[in-house]
Amino acid sequence: MNPVSTDQIVLDVLQRASSQNPDVLKPAEAKLGEWETQPGFYTVLSNIISNHNVDINVRWMAVLYFKNGIDKYWRRNAPNAISDDEKQNLKRSLISNFSEPIQQIATQKAVLVSKIARSDCPKEWPELLPTLIQAIENSDSLVQHRGLLTLHNVIKALSSKRLAGDRRLFQEFSSNIYAFILNLWNNFTESFIRNVAQNVNADLLTVELEKALLTLRILRKLTIHGFYRPHQNQDCMNFIKVIFEKIRTSLECRKRLRMRGQYLFELTEKFIIHLTKILLSVLDSHPFTFVDFIQPTLELTIYYAFTPEGIEYVFERFVIQCFNLIKGILLCAEYRPAKVVELTKDPETVRAHQIKTGFLQPNTLAEICKKLVSHYFILTQDELDMWDNDPENFANDEAGESWKYSLRPSMESVFVTLFHEHRDTLAPILLEMIRETNCMVSPEDMAGILRKDAVYNAVGLAAYDMYDEVDFDQWFLNTLIEELKIKHNNYRVIRRRVSSLIGNWTGIKLSLELRPALYECVTSLLESDEDMAVRLTASTSLRHAIDDFEFNSEQFRPYLDRAFNLLFNLLKEAKECETKVPEWDSY
Known part of the structure; x- marks a missing residue:
């Protein structure tokens, strides 16, 4: 392929390949597919990419085909490999100019250089790194920026x-x-x-x-x-x-x-x-x-x-x-x-x-624990708004394992880690928080409800480490069951958290004699007039109870039909795949 005579032909085909009309697009893609194994094709693409007067969409298309060509044909032993002479010309062209004005094109050119560098640098491209250093030392701000951008991508490729x-x-x-x-x-x-x-x-x-x-x-x-x-x-x-x-x-x-x-x-x-x-x-x-x-x-x-x-x-x-x-x-x-x-x-x-x-002295640990529960664990207005507008995604988001990237999972993860490492120091502090919130909160007191929700969340997360500290049977009978009976809309926060708490503690410290009461509570939270996020949490808690090693099928038999029908209705009402998959597990 002669670059001088074919630049315009390839340019015209690339223009058609960037069209939104499938009748124009498909023949152009087919023609480019034929050319990708032709000698000189990538030299033409390089010329088009470097021409600042060409339309950005066409240059972008040329970059994509160039990248695909490197992946397919740069290796010497690849079928229809690019010749050594053309490779040398391409490498010289790519690092001959660092004044690309369009950021997106500059980034893609840097990626092209890095792909070749991973294969050829330093033995077959010894001039690459000195050339990049020269660009970085240039007094022109744009040239320096593009040189740094290219070096960053090259370093990233070589370090891998x-x-x-x-x-x-x-x-x-x-x-x-x-x-x-x-x-x-x-x-x-x-x-x-x-x-x-x-x-x-x-x-x-x-x-x-x-x-x-x-x-x-x-x-x-x-x-x-x-x-x-x-x-x-x-x-x-x-x-x-x-x-x-x-x-x-x-x-x-x-x-x-x-x-x-x-x-x-x-x-x-x-x-x-x-x-x-x-x-x-x-x-x-x-x-x-x-x-x-x-x-x-x-x-x-x-x-x-x-x-x-x-x-x-x-x-x-x-x-x-x-x-x-x-x-x-x-x-x-x-x-x-x-x-x-x-x-x-x-x-x-x-x-x-x-x-x-x-x-991490006891006073420091105590302050961290209190701040986590009293500040970070409190549901925010944004979270409550999301609960109102999209309860399924709200429930799924909080159920995720993305502790590296999301605030709530990360704060809960660090709380669990701290509590497990320093149980003796932190258990009395959490017990004191339980005592402070162990009274019925008015349905109109939203701040009090959110504080209680935060403490209950902490107790659920620390369940394994609080085994010897909490008489869960008495707490369940005297407080948690009573809180589930309050149907005020604000109390959905408590109902959901109590359901989660029950699920966390079922396999840890809940008497077998109280399992029927647990099944009654959880199935009542699956009713269709209950809030969707509460129902989803209840289905997860029911699954934990059934998966428990000490699960007794005879105890659950009286609740089987009701639970089955309620879960089936929940499955039908759920819209998100992330919701349906766990529901199938419960079902």
């Missing part, structure tokens, strides 16, 4: 290689480039923070922050995958150390930028979240490197998630990351000493354990 030889090469490269990238990140970040304080215009702030975020992403890959032991590299340790200060400063910047434009505001949040992701990645991949940062991490997360002064700076995704960091430190296997501490093999394990226990 797992063969020993590839990892060794990546570690050598990381050692050579780390200080350079760290210096860039420091400069971009400091410039952004300084300019926020000076109220510089939003466009300049955005450019600086985009570059700071790109260099931060590069540093994350280099830190996690570029060093066997990051704590042996002083630059790595300096970088991790400064993250805590940057999180604090960036949170203050976010507060100032609230009214400076949505994109800049969201970009600042993304930058903050990525800082926390680096801490989580180091904790997960290099736990012994992280030992020196356990104390500052706990100080940071406890301050921002559990103190009135810190909470005013935070946003939901950041709080989730705080909870994930706390949970990660508590559950890290490398931080657990032997039962006889002196027999622990690694002294770093003992040191990590001492730092944890030294920080």
